[in-house]
Amino acid sequence: MRQELLSLPKTLAGDVARNLVMVAKLLDEDPEKAYGYSRVALRLASRVAAVREAAGFAAYAVGKYSEALAEFRAARRMTGSVELWPVMADCERGLGRPEKALAMAGEPEVQKLDRAGQVEMRLVAAGARRDMGQAEAAVVTLQSPELASSAVHPWTARLRYAYADALLEVGRADEARDWFARALEADQAGTTDASDRLAELDGVQFTDVLEESEDEAEPGSAEGPEKG
Incomplete structure (x- = not known):
């Protein structure tokens, strides 16, 4: 990513880098904010593959699968890498096209993935089988x-x-x-x-002990015993 940003003017590269750092930092805990930062980075440097990839993952995290797929495809065109193939297939699932995801699992690109990528592709393919109501096939796929x-x-x-x-x-x-x-x-x-x-x-x-204690407490129970 750093190497790619070196193609930009220094000030612009710094601005893009800061937004990408925020995307990475917030992607899990606040995906909506991460998505916002990714859009800023995209406006600043849409011709940088790392920016398109980050924008894709941010869109994916908030369920904008069509947008995510477009960004992943753009990043792949720029780099020629196949590493995004599994997440691209999962976007097809998100768009309600499990048949397309399953077809991608059989493409030559899968053989070019590393072991981790092939496991991810297997997970996506099994998910597509389940989407299609083929539960037994999902078991076999895994x-x-x-x-x-x-x-x-x-x-x-x-x-x-x-x-x-x-x-x-x-x-x-x-x-x-x-x-x-x-x-x-x-x-x-x-x-x-x-x-x-x-x-x-x-x-x-599991029982929430604190909630249970509050439920059992009767009104006025905090008062002292009646005198008489």
């Missing part, structure tokens, strides 16, 4: 050497979680519980709600 591996990678928790969720949809609850547990083991960053799904399957209910 079965892979990466799923079977005991090694933990940044994508491991999400892959195991998706598999557990797919198993649950086809009525294989016992297996689903096992895979939610495996997802939790790998989820060091807390990217999934695997612990909540496990508790739900085990019939565990």
Whole structure:
């Protein structure tokens, strides 16, 4: 990104960089604000691939899938890279075109992705299958050497979680519980709600102790005992 910004005048590059930093900082905690900063950066430097990519992810985060797809396509044209292929396919899902996403999973570009990218593409393809009502096919789609591996990678928790969720949809609850547990083991960053799904399957209910105490307290209970 820094290299790309060097093509801009120094002052302009600084302004664009500051907006991109805010996009990265806010994307998870406040995607609407991140989107706003991305639009500023886009107005300043629309011919920079990194800006188009950042604008795409910001639009994706707020559900503007058509806009996100356009930005990702622009970035890909500028760089020739295939790394955005999975998220482009997921935009097709967001636009209600799971068949298109599934078709993209079979394109030659997928073979050019690194291992992480291929896992992302598998997740998108499984999601497209579920969108199309093909729950059993989604289960099969997620079965892979990466799923079977005991090694933990940044994508491991999400892959195991998706598999557990797919198993649950086809009525294989016992297996689903096992895979939610495996997802939790790998989820060091807390990217999934695997612990909540496990508790739900085990019939565990959490009670807000503070709220319960307030409900049990009767009007006037803070007063002292009556004298008499």
